[in-house]
Amino acid sequence: MGQRSETVRRANLAAIVRELHLRGPQSRSELVARTGLTRTAIRALIGELVAGDLLVEERGSRDGAPGRPSALVRPRSDEIMVLALEANVDSLAAALVGLGGEVLAHARMPRPREHVTVDEIVADLAGLVKTLPLPPDDRPIGIGVAVAGVVRRSDGMVLTAPNLGWRDVPLATRIAAGLRTNRPVHVGNDADLGAIAELRRGAARGADDLLFINGEVGVGGGIIVDGQPLTGVAGFAGEVGHMPVNPNGRGCHCGSVGCWETEIGERALLRLAGRAEDGGFDEVEAVLAAAAAGDEPALDALTEIGRWLGIGLAGMVNLLNPRVIVLGGLFARAFPFIDRALDRELDRMALRGPRGLVRVAPADLGIDAPLFGAAELALEPFLADPAGWLGPRAQLATAAGA
Amino acid sequence: MGQRSETVRRANLAAIVRELHLRGPQSRSELVARTGLTRTAIRALIGELVAGDLLVEERGSRDGAPGRPSALVRPRSDEIMVLALEANVDSLAAALVGLGGEVLAHARMPRPREHVTVDEIVADLAGLVKTLPLPPDDRPIGIGVAVAGVVRRSDGMVLTAPNLGWRDVPLATRIAAGLRTNRPVHVGNDADLGAIAELRRGAARGADDLLFINGEVGVGGGIIVDGQPLTGVAGFAGEVGHMPVNPNGRGCHCGSVGCWETEIGERALLRLAGRAEDGGFDEVEAVLAAAAAGDEPALDALTEIGRWLGIGLAGMVNLLNPRVIVLGGLFARAFPFIDRALDRELDRMALRGPRGLVRVAPADLGIDAPLFGAAELALEPFLADPAGWLGPRAQLATAAGA
Numbered sequence: 034m035g036q037r038s039e040t041v042r043r044a045n046l047a048a049i050v051r052e053l054h055l056r057g058p059q060s061r062s063e064l065v066a067r068t069g070l071t072r073t074a075i076r077a078l079i080g081e082l083v084a085g086d087l088l089v090e091e092r093g094s095r096d097g098a099p100g101r102p103s104a105l106v107r108p109r110s111d112e113i114m115v116l117a118l119e120a121n122v123d124s125l126a127a128a129l130v131g132l133g134g135e136v137l138a139h140a141r142m143p144r145p146r147e148h149v150t151v152d153e154i155v156a157d158l159a160g161l162v163k164t165l166p167l168p169p170d171d172r173p174i175g176i177g178v179a180v181a182g183v184v185r186r187s188d189g190m191v192l193t194a195p196n197l198g199w200r201d202v203p204l205a206t207r208i209a210a211g212l213r214t215n216r217p218v219h220v221g222n223d224a225d226l227g228a229i230a231e232l233r234r235g236a237a238r239g240a241d242d243l244l245f246i247n248g249e250v251g252v253g254g255g256i257i258v259d260g261q262p263l264t265g266v267a268g269f270a271g272e273v274g275h276m277p278v279n280p281n282g283r284g285c286h287c288g289s290v291g292c293w294e295t296e297i298g299e300r301a302l303l304r305l306a307g308r309a310e311d312g313g314f315d316e317v318e319a320v321l322a323a324a325a326a327g328d329e330p331a332l333d334a335l336t337e338i339g340r341w342l343g344i345g346l347a348g349m350v351n352l353l354n355p356r357v358i359v360l361g362g363l364f365a366r367a368f369p370f371i372d373r374a375l376d377r378e379l380d381r382m383a384l385r386g387p388r389g390l391v392r393v394a395p396a397d398l399g400i401d402a403p404l405f406g407a408a409e410l411a412l413e414p415f416l417a418d419p420a421g422w423l424g425p426r427a428q429l430a431t432a433a434g435a
Numbered sequence: 436m437g438q439r440s441e442t443v444r445r446a447n448l449a450a451i452v453r454e455l456h457l458r459g460p461q462s463r464s465e466l467v468a469r470t471g472l473t474r475t476a477i478r479a480l481i482g483e484l485v486a487g488d489l490l491v492e493e494r495g496s497r498d499g500a501p502g503r504p505s506a507l508v509r510p511r512s513d514e515i516m517v518l519a520l521e522a523n524v525d526s527l528a529a530a531l532v533g534l535g536g537e538v539l540a541h542a543r544m545p546r547p548r549e550h551v552t553v554d555e556i557v558a559d560l561a562g563l564v565k566t567l568p569l570p571p572d573d574r575p576i577g578i579g580v581a582v583a584g585v586v587r588r589s590d591g592m593v594l595t596a597p598n599l600g601w602r603d604v605p606l607a608t609r610i611a612a613g614l615r616t617n618r619p620v621h622v623g624n625d626a627d628l629g630a631i632a633e634l635r636r637g638a639a640r641g642a643d644d645l646l647f648i649n650g651e652v653g654v655g656g657g658i659i660v661d662g663q664p665l666t667g668v669a670g671f672a673g674e675v676g677h678m679p680v681n682p683n684g685r686g687c688h689c690g691s692v693g694c695w696e697t698e699i700g701e702r703a704l705l706r707l708a709g710r711a712e713d714g715g716f717d718e719v720e721a722v723l724a725a726a727a728a729g730d731e732p733a734l735d736a737l738t739e740i741g742r743w744l745g746i747g748l749a750g751m752v753n754l755l756n757p758r759v760i761v762l763g764g765l766f767a768r769a770f771p772f773i774d775r776a777l778d779r780e781l782d783r784m785a786l787r788g789p790r791g792l793v794r795v796a797p798a799d800l801g802i803d804a805p806l807f808g809a810a811e812l813a814l815e816p817f818l819a820d821p822a823g824w825l826g827p828r829a830q831l832a833t834a835a836g837a
């Protein structure tokens with residue numbers, strides 16, 4: 034009996050904290066409505082969480098709503114925070130992110146596109162972290178890392194990261210050593226984490242079935258089904274860049290032929306625009322600038338990318354029946370130039386039923402989607418059981434009848 | 436407190452019944468190991484389920500195991516049973532299936548390939564049911580229906596079934612009226628249900644991530660992720676036949692071009708084998724017989740089907756990272772003639788990681804996979820809460836301290 038009511042208490046504490054983390058500050062009445070708990074239970078649980086420094090309750094004047102403003106409960110982003118890191122092909126990034134998703138500090142540095150050792154990347158990331166205004170104590174409760182590679186979540190092993198030249202790199206262990214921390218380090222694939230971030234804080238808020246397509250040199254994907262990441266048997270799911278779409282197409286670095294990536298990736302765009310295929314980020318920006326200025330060859334190249342993007346998306350719409358498709362990276366930047374061709378192919382090639390239900394949108398979070406997803410990953414153990422973070426103070430307050 | 440322990444009791448009863456339904460008869464010790472419940476709890480719960488006629492406990496001599504045979508608990512397939520129905524393009528079928536998956540009676544009749552009204556199909560299904568040796572009382576606790584169409588599960592509405600010529604048919608309601616039953620009628624897409632059946636009773640037993648590809652005139656798919664069917668936002672997911680695989684290919688009846696179905700469906704096979712595209716089931720059988728006799732054109736046609744099958748599967752392997760791919764219908768019958776070409780394309784076009792983890796197998800349950808999946812669908816409400824089926828007798832026994 035004591036055992037069971039303790040389980041229920043912890044689950045209820047978790048429900049309240051997750052609700053505030055995902056939807057932002059709310060009044061007690063809103064929490065009653067959202068969680069289905071009684072007003073009395075909410076009062077007691079919030080008391081405990083406030084005493085434990087996880088939440089704060091404050092008079093709020095909500096944006097223009099009539100009547101007496103009711104007190105808002107908000108997450109203590111200054112007390113519960115994580116460190117988010119990202120290693121992608123063009124840049125490294127670090128951020129300090131608080132409970133509720135508040136970005137407390139943020140830094141990004143470009144990096145040259147070449148194969149580097151994990152030691153170099155870890156050293157650069159550690160340097161980047163040092164530039165952040167971290168609190169003096171060892172406050173971040175965990176570290177999340179987004180990486181452009183295939184990741185085994187259980188132990189943070191990067192099985193392969195073609196664009197970094199890595200294979201079987203124990204990234205979680207290396208990061209922990211490099212940052213001299215004993216906090217847990219969680220590693221995820223950048224597109225998978227971008228999908229989570231867009232779902233929770235970006236273009237797919239409120240949706241449960243999401244496809245996130247991230248376009249850079251490679252094309253990665255994150256699939257969310259019923260609110261949960263689809264990982265497959267071993268975390269390999271979402272390798273959308275390597276769907277065959279053109280059996281008479283070009284060879285792909287993966288060894289196959291006609292992969293989607295060979296038709297829609299950065300190299301395809303540069304080739305179509307008559308530029309050097311390995312021109313990189315700057316050349317892509319030049320194509321986009323030319324298109325914005327009305328340059329026909331640039332516009333045609335982008336239309337062709339949009340067309341192939343639509344062909345591949347049509348297959349995934351028929352296969353997965355998603356609510357939202359979020360386009361990130363290159364596709365977000367190019368969205369105004371590709372969306373019409375993309376829509377046309379979706380109309381032509383996707384089945385009427387699922388086509389009618391899906392919305393295509395550019396990523397809200399831009400290049401930072403994977404980084405913010407890494408923060409969500411690092412917060413997950415806390416969100417699953419915040420009671421574990423309640424200190425002696427809270428227990429004292431509870432015992433005193435708070 | 437009383438409320439809560441009642442919830443726990445019902446959940447434990449459900450765990451035991453589901454375990455026996457899925458894995459077959461087991462000893463009490465095995466149930467202790469599988470469910471994590473104590474020996475005492477298992478004894479009390481089984482007593483209740485035996486008194487309620489849901490289970491029976493009997494001395495069993497297990498196949499060759501040494502030592503004293505222990506009593507086996509088995510589901511009462513003679514007490515808890517459902518009616519399963521199927522309407523596909525070539526035949527209608529009905530079966531009486533008991534708890535545990537035992538097929539108590541089974542009938543299938545061919546039907547000509549033409550568009551028919553729902554009234555005709557319902558009348559034929561009702562006639563087929565009359566041929567089954569049903570128990571004299573109204574014993575089946577529910578009806579499951581598999582249909583080759585896009586189905587809204589919530590109310591059993593068939594939104595579209597191109598091969599039957601249906602659109603917006605309230606099939607569940609019609610079946611209930613045609614059979615004069617007030618038992619609940621559950622309708623599902625045939626490939627989705629085939630996937631469930633192969634997962635629980637067929638070629639994918641023990642796997643949690645499954646792709647079921649059913650080849651007939653059309654090509655349908657069922658996706659199981661983490662043991663759960665992937666339905667998408669509105670149940671449209673799994674329309675694998677309409678993934679674009681050949682942008683320079685043929686027009687599809689769906690209005691698109693180069694759908695997978697146009698390269699691997701029955702019509703593609705007949706065309707490649709130099710036969711009439713609309714020759715139907717018999718002509719397909721003739722091609723398979725010719726191939727078995729060593730006929731080169733037939734073998735070449737099947738190799739080409741295998742090649743395109745492999746191309747499309749490679750995309751899905753990269754996208755979904757499944758454990759097992761089960762090939763049903765036409766692909767199961769043709770398996771010995773297509774498997775080498777299929778493997779070759781998978782090796783070439785799927786990524787090394789997910790390729791190494793996936794197994795491709797022909798369906799175990801043959802043409803009956805969707806029918807047996809319909810039985811599982813109809814049993815689901817019972818499996819979710821078998822306590823609701825415990826009669827007064829069981830409650831009496833419990834009160835007396837059984």
